[in-house]
Amino acid sequence: MNVAVAWGDRWYDPVVGLLWNPAGSFAPAVRDGTVHLLPQSAWYAFGLLERGRPGDLDRATRVLDAVLNHQYDHPGTPWNGTFARVAEAPEPTDGAREWVDYDPNWRQFIASTFLVILRHHADRIDSVLISRLDCSIDLAVRGEPEGRIQPGYSNIALMHAFVAVEFGSRSGDSGLIGEGERLAAAVVEAFDRCGALDEYNSPTYYGMDLLALAMWRTCAASEMLQRDGLRLEAQLWMDLAMFFHAGMRNVIGPFDRTYGMDMTRYLAMVGLWWIPGFGVGEAPVPDLATDAIVHGHDLLVGPLIARLAGPVPRDAVEFLRRFEGVRALDRPIGVDPSRSASAWLEPDLAFGGQEGEPGRPAAGQFAPATVHWLLPVDTAESFCGVGSVRFFCDDPTSARAGDAMLRIGTTPGSEGPADAWFLVSTGGAVPLSPAMVGPGRWDLPGLTLRVQANGALVAVEPFGDDLLVGFRAGPGGHRFTLRRVGDA
Numbered sequence: 001m002n003v004a005v006a007w008g009d010r011w012y013d014p015v016v017g018l019l020w021n022p023a024g025s026f027a028p029a030v031r032d033g034t035v036h037l038l039p040q041s042a043w044y045a046f047g048l049l050e051r052g053r054p055g056d057l058d059r060a061t062r063v064l065d066a067v068l069n070h071q072y073d074h075p076g077t078p079w080n081g082t083f084a085r086v087a088e089a090p091e092p093t094d095g096a097r098e099w100v101d102y103d104p105n106w107r108q109f110i111a112s113t114f115l116v117i118l119r120h121h122a123d124r125i126d127s128v129l130i131s132r133l134d135c136s137i138d139l140a141v142r143g144e145p146e147g148r149i150q151p152g153y154s155n156i157a158l159m160h161a162f163v164a165v166e167f168g169s170r171s172g173d174s175g176l177i178g179e180g181e182r183l184a185a186a187v188v189e190a191f192d193r194c195g196a197l198d199e200y201n202s203p204t205y206y207g208m209d210l211l212a213l214a215m216w217r218t219c220a221a222s223e224m225l226q227r228d229g230l231r232l233e234a235q236l237w238m239d240l241a242m243f244f245h246a247g248m249r250n251v252i253g254p255f256d257r258t259y260g261m262d263m264t265r266y267l268a269m270v271g272l273w274w275i276p277g278f279g280v281g282e283a284p285v286p287d288l289a290t291d292a293i294v295h296g297h298d299l300l301v302g303p304l305i306a307r308l309a310g311p312v313p314r315d316a317v318e319f320l321r322r323f324e325g326v327r328a329l330d331r332p333i334g335v336d337p338s339r340s341a342s343a344w345l346e347p348d349l350a351f352g353g354q355e356g357e358p359g360r361p362a363a364g365q366f367a368p369a370t371v372h373w374l375l376p377v378d379t380a381e382s383f384c385g386v387g388s389v390r391f392f393c394d395d396p397t398s399a400r401a402g403d404a405m406l407r408i409g410t411t412p413g414s415e416g417p418a419d420a421w422f423l424v425s426t427g428g429a430v431p432l433s434p435a436m437v438g439p440g441r442w443d444l445p446g447l448t449l450r451v452q453a454n455g456a457l458v459a460v461e462p463f464g465d466d467l468l469v470g471f472r473a474g475p476g477g478h479r480f481t482l483r484r485v486g487d488a
Contacts, residue, residue, distance in 0.1 A: 046304055160180070201243055241320050261367075264383075337356060374387075375446050376430065
């Protein structure tokens with residue numbers, strides 16, 4: 001908790017009362033220290049109230065005032081009740097684009113934080129600020145457009161259900177309580193079909209899922225949310241543990257949503273959940289003492305995690321602390337459409353695959369075909385990091401991992417098959433060279449892969465410290481099989 005608040009101290013702007021964007025957070029799209037952050041500043045305010053040093057209460061009050069000043073009160077617009085994407089963003093006008101000109105989810109991120117502040121620190125802040133926080137939450141929850149949040153939008157649905165129930169109870173509005181409990185019941189029903197959240201195996205958003213479920217468990221004024229929050233939280237930990245490779249210190253793929261491939265080189269929020277139970281030394285996070293942390297703005301949620309974290313299920317702990325042996329995973333993760341996730345884990349190698357969802361390309365945050373492996377250990381280090389291979393294609397992609405191999409297939413569109421690309425990375429820890437990659441054999445640092453393809457290798461290009469490997473397919477789309485050389 002103190003590490004996160006101290007990180008926030010470094011980026012606090014006393015002139016504006018908000019946090020600058022920390023080093024590494026949005027690079028290269030946004031330069032460090034050029035915009036002021038809203039949800040992260042609210043998290044920082046909670047951390048200040050938790051730390052309670054001289055001056056922290058005054059600063060927290062200043063931060064909360066500044067966040068409140070950036071909420072939109074524009075009835076009848078899709079952005080009513082949300083907050084500016086960053087403090088420097090102009091107010092949306094007619095024709096404003098979701099995610100570009102405004103972020104609708106800031107309602108849930110910020111209102112849920114306000115409610116936890118009111119639950120734990122209302123006795124320390126003045127009545128005027130309490131009234132402003134209540135009015136802000138009211139605007140956020142009532143400004144949410146009807147039908148925007150579906151049960152499958154896991155992290156936002158979990159948060160909105162909590163906000164509606166808790167604020168409904170706080171304000172005496174039984175209608176809001178009912179709205180929140182209905183959404184919560186729909187999320188739970190969807191989860192129970194397969195024992196999985198629809199935003200499956202997402203190292204950042206699992207962090208928010210665990211946080212929202214902890215809010216259900218500890219803060220919600222609803223026995224239903226308390227009970228289901230406890231149960232879903234435990235089940236999510238168990239599923240997370242099965243896809244966690246303790247020797248690699250990483251959740252391995254496939255990923256419905258991911259911002260990176262190596263949790264020791266970028267901050268995936270779920271890694272912070274190790275800290276309350278296991279300590280920083282065992283957490284799958286990058287060095288938190290460095291000046292720049294990739295995706296480091298999520299570190300500011302640490303005080304909320306420290307306050308709300310409960311015990312990790314005992315059956316999950318063994319998998320989270322040590323690699324428990326070779327295992328094959330194959331489990332349903334969706335019903336409509338039918339989807340499944342599979343993985344193969346060895347001591348130094350893991351394959352991940354997802355199949356079944358039609359029309360979804362391997363692009364953006366979706367990574368349906370992945371490889372992780374342990375890099376060669378430097379003599380001065382016990383852990384050099386992991387290498388990774390991630391598949392990209394603009395055509396719908398399915399993959400299956402098992403029996404020490406990964407199979408990938410694509411379905412071409414009406415204009416014929418798109419090229420396919422593999423991004424090979426060692427995070428810069430070990431140099432990569434185009435000479436390492438051939439049509440059927442890739443001699444990577446610490447791993448040699450046999451790659452069978454039905455199309456031609458057409459490009460091997462440096463991409464920063466990484467390699468981009470391109471293939472052109474025949475009329476039927478791409479078909480790949482990846483195995484380690486030496487495996488049957």
